[in-house]
Amino acid sequence: MSVLARSVGNAFRNKVRTAAVVALLAVAIGLALAMLVANQAVGAKVQELNASVGTVLTVNPAGGQGGPAGQNATTLTTSLTAAIDAGTLGGRNQPANGTTGTTTAQPVRSLPITATGIGGEVDTIGKSLTITEGTGLGDYTAESANALLGTTLAEKNNLTIGSTFTINEQTFTVAGLFDSGPTFGNNALYLTLPTAQTVAELPGELSSMIVTVDGMENLEAAKAALESALGTDKADVTQGQNLESAVSSLGSVKNISFIAFVAALGTAGLIILLIMVMLVRERRREIGVLKAIGAPNRTIGLQFVLEALVLVAMGSAVGAAVASFASGGIASALISTNTTTTAATTTGRGAAMAGAAGGAGMPGGGAGFPGGAGLPSGNPLGGASQLLTSVTASASPGVIAAGIAAVFGVAIIGALVPALLTARIRPIEVLRGE
């Protein structure tokens, strides 16, 4: 019989008590793990938000947000057929609006195709274009007879790389296909900026400018600089996606969950400490026996630490199971209580944007809607609801493993104190009465 076998045996000596201790540990460990998962998930989300959409500024001519002020998109004719049948869209079939003011539309009942001239390989909200086939347009500041087509649009018109089509009788070649996620966004094509300006007969004009700031913290300064350079009477500088408050309240969720993780971890350590101190006191005489027959202090100490670890291992197994069921709920609960204000803000802003978009005759769709970073922007909650769903999904086994490692670390510390107490017990304890 080894020290380990004895420790396992001792852990099960009093089955009712063991069950109670394991249950207590499971609650503490489960809570710790759930908090860690929530923390990691929210942390990752905050980083993602900061990195992707939180740093974009949109500059529009003064007087209208979300669309070229007082200036409707130019309507052009094309050989292309729209990828989206407007029959199913009811009243949404409206004149199209291109961000650079270049639009080709067919006079049939289908959603207009949006053509946009771009000065870089980015979409209308400043996100990098995902080219799925072919190449980009190379120099976006030079005229070019090449175009990028949305995947669904290309499919609808049986176009592949190298195929041609016309806009206002001018022939363009398909250089590449892009996928912007939502179907609406793919019912679009991109030209280089000078080409679009030429085709739309609006040389030198820009309908909007997307400025990506290098960090969340520089956003205010960049906005102020842009406003003073362009003049507030001539240009509206808006934060592409005002997720700052969402990010900061998510940041506090992150902090709260971390504190809760540490507290639950500490509780698990304390449970171990108390139960082991109790066990050492209870087995004083037995420890005396072990010493009387020549057990070294370290063997006895090790036996108690191992016994504590057996209890923690069982607590962790049950706790991890509890956490895997509970962490989703806990994360959502944490986020929904902490982001109520954010959600409200988002809703308000969403409505404002929807209004702006409607006024400008925007066909909806993610590409035209900076609020959602590729989300269906019809959802007024936008980013916040996306957070709720994606946060719970990101509990990785690595995080759970790290959490359990931390639990074991704390358990060893908790068990070390009573284990060291055993060294002070004298072998003469064997002669004391029960």
Next chain:
Amino acid sequence: MIEVKNLVRTFNSGDRTIKPVNDVSFVLEQGTLASIVGKSGSGKSTLLSLLGALDKPTSGDVVVNGVSLAGMPDGKLTEYRRRDIGFVFQQFNLIPNLSAMDNVMLPMEFAGVRRTERRQRATDLLEQVQLDPEKQVRRINRLSGGEQQRVAIARALANEPKLILADEPTGNLDEQTGDHIIELLSSLRRDHNTTILVVTHDKALANKTDRRFRLQQGRLTEEPARALV
């Protein structure tokens, strides 16, 4: 050889001091079978615990084969208990949730004896104290007092100690089993030159020992041969 020099152990109980071991001195040659008799509460167990390094004397010293226990560090005392001493406790002090076999193997585990050897030796010892094979694997708290006593004796012999200190080793045994245990201890002295000191109320046992001591109110006196008859 064990030399006991002016050994004193005092306890403070309340406002008065008791001296269960009061200036005790004697010398036992290696291979001696000796006994201590005395009334209940006369200090026999206390004296034995001092010899077995379970307790430290208030004053005086125990010298085992020329090595003094006084001033020996705790680690060395543990090693002394593990290697040189076999202690049979009056209350047995077995580990209740382990089997008889595991209890006997425990001191060998602490001494670093290999697993297969531990098992073999424990089986032999339990056979020698006449414990049925079926009871060898039973948990201690499911054995009778006499059976537990025999397991305690087997455990004391596990590491082939030079000195066996046995506190009432036959107290719970019938005459026949008791005689057998005495026979076992005698054979150890004969075959392994083991020194054995037994505390007993059993006059028959005492009479079979080479030397007999009597403890009275902490004072040790040696009885001449046959004085206990």
